[in-house]
Every structure is written in C-alpha cells, then in structure tokens.
Amino acid sequence: MIIYYSQARGNTRRIAELIHAEKGYDLCSIETAEPYTGTYQEIVDLGQEEVENHYKPVLKPLDVSLEQYDRLIVMTPTWWYTMAPAVLCFLSEHSFVGKMIVPVQTHGGWPGHTINDMKAAAPGATFQNAFAVQFDSTGGDELVTGGAEILNWIHQL
Numbered sequence: 001m002i003i004y005y006s007q008a009r010g011n012t013r014r015i016a017e018l019i020h021a022e023k024g025y026d027l028c029s030i031e032t033a034e035p036y037t038g039t040y041q042e043i044v045d046l047g048q049e050e051v052e053n054h055y056k057p058v059l060k061p062l063d064v065s066l067e068q069y070d071r072l073i074v075m076t077p078t079w080w081y082t083m084a085p086a087v088l089c090f091l092s093e094h095s096f097v098g099k100m101i102v103p104v105q106t107h108g109g110w111p112g113h114t115i116n117d118m119k120a121a122a123p124g125a126t127f128q129n130a131f132a133v134q135f136d137s138t139g140g141d142e143l144v145t146g147g148a149e150i151l152n153w154i155h156q157l
C-alpha cells in the first residue's frame with residue numbers, strides 16, 4: 001500500500017497517485033484531525049516549531065487496517081530537514097515489526113536527514129528502495145527530479 005501525507009502543494013499526493021496509476025497499489029492518505037491553516041510562510045514557521053519539539057499532531061483514523069499489508073510505501077514532504085510531524089506521528093502510532101517500508105520524501109532542495117529519521121521511527125521494519133523527489137526551491141509545485149527517473153524508480157518497485 002502507498003500511504004502518504006501531503007499538505008502544502010499536493011506534491012507528495014501527486015507522486016503517490018503516479019505510483020498508484022503505474023502499479024495499482026492501494027492508496028491511503030494520512031490526515032491531521034485539525035487542518036493546517038494560514039499562509040505558506042505561517043505554516044513553514046509553525047512547522048519549524050513543531051519539528052523542533054517533536055510534536056505529533058492528532059491524526060484522523062485511517063480508513064484501512066495496516067495489518068493486511070506487508071509492504072508499505074510511506075511518503076512525506078520534507079519539513080525542516082525531516083519528515084512532517086503527521087508522518088512522525090503515523091510511524092510512532094503503529095508497529096512495523098516484520099514489515100518492509102519504502103521511505104519516500106518530496107523536498108525543495110534540502111532533503112536533510114528525512115529518510116534516516118523515518119528509518120529510526122519504525123524500529124523492526126526493513127527498508128528498501130528509498131527515494132527522494134525534488135520540487136522547486138520556492139515551495140512550489142514544479143518538478144525538478146526528471147519524470148523518467150521517477151518512472152524508472154517506480155518500475156523497479
């Protein structure tokens with residue numbers, strides 16, 4: 001299953017939907033109980049505070065049961081060089097022992113330590129095919145990573 005969180009521009013959702021279209025894997029989104037509101041810059045600033053405090057927002061219940069999946073593609077936007085707080089919460093709330101995780105991030109040029117942090121947040125899982133997709137550095141929705149590179153990676157899954 002592909003499980004993704006996407007907030008600012010829908011970038012992570014776009015890549016998740018591409019994997020879904022190419023591979024047909026089930027698709028599920030992580031959503032916070034309280035949506036983020038405010039301007040992009042306000043959310044960037046709030047995100048910094050949240051990341052620094054290892055804040056875990058309350059999430060909406062998932063509409064699927066994770067038990068039935070051995071292999072999860074977990075996708076996050078990069079927030080302050082790491083995964084978004086919603087994804088930290090998701091990984092912390094469930095056990096991934098014995099499961100295989102494909103960790104994926106979208107970012108704007110500063111990927112930081114996101115993939116390593118995702119690995120640390122899911123003890124007992126194995127990790128394969130980690131991937132980073134770069135969008136433009138202004139926080140927009142223009143892809144920088146080439147489409148062919150993304151498709152090659154998807155086809156190797």
Ligand SMILES: Cc1cc2nc3c(=O)[nH]c(=O)nc-3n(C[C@H](O)[C@H](O)[C@H](O)COP(=O)(O)O)c2cc1C
Binds near residue numbers: 010078140
């Ligand atoms: C709170 C916040 C913090 C961000 N921090 C980073 C960062 O550290 N490095 C980076 O390259 N991009 C950063 N970005 C840009 C996003 O990672 C990038 O635009 C991503 O593709 C957005 O995905 P989404 O549209 O699915 O939410 C940040 C964006 C936000 C909203």
